Amino acid sequence: MAGGFGGIEGSAEAYVMPTAKEELTRLIQEQPEDSSHEEIVRELAFHVMVERGLTDSDAKRVISNEEMARRIRAWQR
Numbered sequence: 001m002a003g004g005f006g007g008i009e010g011s012a013e014a015y016v017m018p019t020a021k022e023e024l025t026r027l028i029q030e031q032p033e034d035s036s037h038e039e040i041v042r043e044l045a046f047h048v049m050v051e052r053g054l055t056d057s058d059a060k061r062v063i064s065n066e067e068m069a070r071r072i073r074a075w076q077r
Helices: 020-029 037-058 065-075
Strands: none
Touching: 020 037
């Protein structure tokens, strides 16, 4: 193989994960200019919740839909 990466010819740069500050800055910059503080904070909170959920899923910290429904019914009592 002549200078490729994973069998692909050409140069390949290593992917570097953005820092938390970089990622949140990107999310803020993607918001419309007329976004309120509340809308931006809500978007950031949503992003953090999704990231936590993905981390939990990757670590197999999940429950079935049936178990979640059982827990919700228990909370409603």
